[in-house]
Amino acid sequence: MTRRLTWPHRWxxxxxxxxxxxxxxxxxxxxxxxxxxxxxxxxxxLHNWDASAGLGAxxxxxxxxxxxxxxxxxxxxxSLFNTLWLALAxxxxxxxxxxxxxxxxxxxxxxxxxxxxxxxxxxFITSTVAVSLVFSALFSKDFGAINxxxxxxxxxxxxxxxxxxxxxxxxxxxxxxxxxxxxxxxRYVGWNTVLYLSAIQTLPRDLFEAARVDGVxxxxxxxxxVLPQLxxxxxxxxxxxxxxxxxxxxxxxxxxxxxxxxxxxxxxVAMHLYTVAFTDGDFGTASAIAWLLFxxxxxxxxxxxxxxxxxx
Amino acid sequence: MSTLLPTQAGSGRAVPLSGxxxxxxxxxxxxxxxxxxxxxLMFAPFYLMMVFATxxxxxxxxxxxxxxxxxxxxxxxxxxxxxxxxxxxxxxxxFYVAGAVTVLNLLLCSLAGxxxxxxxxxxxxxxxxVVLATMLLPGFLGxxxxxxxxxxxxxxxxxxxxxxxxxxxxxxxxxxRQYIGSTVPRELVDAxxxxxxGEFGIxxxxxxxxxxxxxxxxxxITFIGSWNNFMGPLVVIRDMDLYTVPLALRALQGSGQxxxxxxxxxxxxxxxxxxxxxxxxxxxxIDGLTAGAVK
Numbered sequence: 001m002t003r004r005l006t007w008p009h010r011w012x013x014x015x016x017x018x019x020x021x022x023x024x025x026x027x028x029x030x031x032x033x034x035x036x037x038x039x040x041x042x043x044x045x046l047h048n049w050d051a052s053a054g055l056g057a058x059x060x061x062x063x064x065x066x067x068x069x070x071x072x073x074x075x076x077x078x079s080l081f082n083t084l085w086l087a088l089a090x091x092x093x094x095x096x097x098x099x100x101x102x103x104x105x106x107x108x109x110x111x112x113x114x115x116x117x118x119x120x121x122x123x124f125i126t127s128t129v130a131v132s133l134v135f136s137a138l139f140s141k142d143f144g145a146i147n148x149x150x151x152x153x154x155x156x157x158x159x160x161x162x163x164x165x166x167x168x169x170x171x172x173x174x175x176x177x178x179x180x181x182x183x184x185x186x187r188y189v190g191w192n193t194v195l196y197l198s199a200i201q202t203l204p205r206d207l208f209e210a211a212r213v214d215g216v217x218x219x220x221x222x223x224x225x226v227l228p229q230l231x232x233x234x235x236x237x238x239x240x241x242x243x244x245x246x247x248x249x250x251x252x253x254x255x256x257x258x259x260x261x262x263x264x265x266x267x268x269v270a271m272h273l274y275t276v277a278f279t280d281g282d283f284g285t286a287s288a289i290a291w292l293l294f295x296x297x298x299x300x301x302x303x304x305x306x307x308x309x310x311x312x
Numbered sequence: 313m314s315t316l317l318p319t320q321a322g323s324g325r326a327v328p329l330s331g332x333x334x335x336x337x338x339x340x341x342x343x344x345x346x347x348x349x350x351x352x353l354m355f356a357p358f359y360l361m362m363v364f365a366t367x368x369x370x371x372x373x374x375x376x377x378x379x380x381x382x383x384x385x386x387x388x389x390x391x392x393x394x395x396x397x398x399x400x401x402x403x404x405x406x407f408y409v410a411g412a413v414t415v416l417n418l419l420l421c422s423l424a425g426x427x428x429x430x431x432x433x434x435x436x437x438x439x440x441x442v443v444l445a446t447m448l449l450p451g452f453l454g455x456x457x458x459x460x461x462x463x464x465x466x467x468x469x470x471x472x473x474x475x476x477x478x479x480x481x482x483x484x485x486x487x488x489r490q491y492i493g494s495t496v497p498r499e500l501v502d503a504x505x506x507x508x509x510g511e512f513g514i515x516x517x518x519x520x521x522x523x524x525x526x527x528x529x530x531x532x533i534t535f536i537g538s539w540n541n542f543m544g545p546l547v548v549i550r551d552m553d554l555y556t557v558p559l560a561l562r563a564l565q566g567s568g569q570x571x572x573x574x575x576x577x578x579x580x581x582x583x584x585x586x587x588x589x590x591x592x593x594x595x596x597x598i599d600g601l602t603a604g605a606v607k
Contacts, residue, residue: 022427033477037457129558130579
């Protein structure tokens with residue numbers, strides 16, 4: 001019966017070549033659009049080059065681009081500070097909220113769980129550009145919905161004192177970073193919750209049963225039973241957060257209209273890299289910055305591995 | 313929590329709490345209120361986006377801002393088309409690029425997944441490790457050299473510069489290998505082989521039909537990723553009539569008074585297809601995205 005399905009024999013490739021044929025698209029594409037650009041970017045970072053003058057105009061510069069970026073590029077220093085600030089302010093709260101939220105969703109929600117998880121997860125899958133543009137409307141100083149909401153909360157009887165009485169100017173240098181951090185939190189807290197929830201769901205049921213029979217309180221169960229079990233997933237989620245937040249680009253780019261905001265307070269390293277390459281046209285320095293950022297990400301991942309990754 | 317009741321009954325303190333009070337003790341009510349309020353806050357920007365899309369700029373800039381739908385949607389759309397004359401074409405390009413990337417990924421990733429899961433060949437595990445390792449390379453590293461590569465190929469300002477490099481993602485290969493390895497019965501594949509079915513025939517007639525659920529998930533993830541892609545088109549596409557939707561929306565920024573209503577209408581157009589996909593397939597999408605993490 002299957003005779004019918006096969007190709008004429010002479011058209012057929014020897015069977016031992018088939019696996020390589022099947023996987024070849026990935027490797028061909030990666031060689032052309034992944035590996036080659038990477039190697040070329042190493043070469044670029046070691047040269048001074050005016051791109052409009054053609055390949056012949058490349059001049060060997062050794063490590064000059066790296067030295068320049070590290071010692072004299074004030075933009076890089078400032079953007080590095082912003083990036084690290086955003087990584088901390090955007091990511092730490094995400095995980096501090098996502099962990100207990102996932103646990104609570106697991107223990108206390110049944111029928112509504114999928115719907116609630118869906119709402120928290122939604123920001124993660126929508127277009128960053130579109131939602132960042134909407135947020136730039138919500139963060140407007142005089143007319144924005146966020147300041148209006150804060151004003152409303154300020155007028156509450158008891159809790160009101162916790163909220164600012166004057167509208168916040170989100171375009172001011174010291175507030176711009178908070179604005180970006182809020183959007184980053186909003187976008188990724190659901191993703192982390194989903195990660196932790198799926199890890200909690202793989203824990204054995206007996207664990208929860210035993211804790212309940214022994215009269216362990218919910219809080220104790222979470223802190224002393226569930227958290228240690230989640231260690232591998234915390235490590236994984238924090239690794240993703242480090243890698244993602246150090247290359248943060250789209251949210252700050254849109255929220256500051258591509259400028260970095262007043263005083264460049266919202267400019268990240270990836271944005272600086274973009275400006276150096278495509279506004280200043282300095283591909284050599286931009287490539288050097290890209291590799292320095294890569295080293296930073298590698299170092300942060302390694303450090304995280306030392307701190308969280310080890311099973312003790 | 314509430315389920316301590318059997319012990320209470322056993323110790324002779326059987327207090328007949330009503331069903332409602334037993335299931336909703338105060339801490340739980342507060343917990344639920346916080347979690348649900350948080351979920352609504354998560355959704356609020358989408359809601360306000362849709363509300364603002366139906367209001368004029370003057371209404372949006374009033375204090376307090378409108379919280380219910382207005383009737384200016386038509387005006388906002390025509391204002392949007394005034395600022396972005398090619399918006400519908402941009403939308404078409406977005407569908408075209410995301411659709412092409414998705415179809416190519418479904419085909420090429422499952423072919424590679426088939427080879428890595430079902431075939432034995434020298435170097436298989438090492439090559440698969442290479443595939444996984446490429447996932448660790450951050451995107452910005454390639455930003456500058458990829459533009460130059462595209463310039464040399466003459467692909468600048470052309471959509472194939474967005475489609476071809478993304479045609480076979482490592483994540484897709486990983487997903488398909490896991491799924492094919494765990495669901496396709498080896499006996500079936502061996503039997504087909506004994507009957508003389510070619511390897512591509514096995515892939516097309518046996519493996520593909522059995523992996524439809526995974527293909528659905530991979531298709532969703534790929535489509536959404538490509539639809540939202542901003543940095544790729546930002547550095548490669550120059551002409552406004554060739555923009556994809558994220559680029560077009562970004563062009564609304566700057567240059568005088570921002571038309572907030574039109575901007576929100578445009579953002580809604582960019583987000584609505586994803587919202588619809590999400591309503592239909594959220595469970596599958598979430599499971600697919602986290603599957604790799606849990607294993």
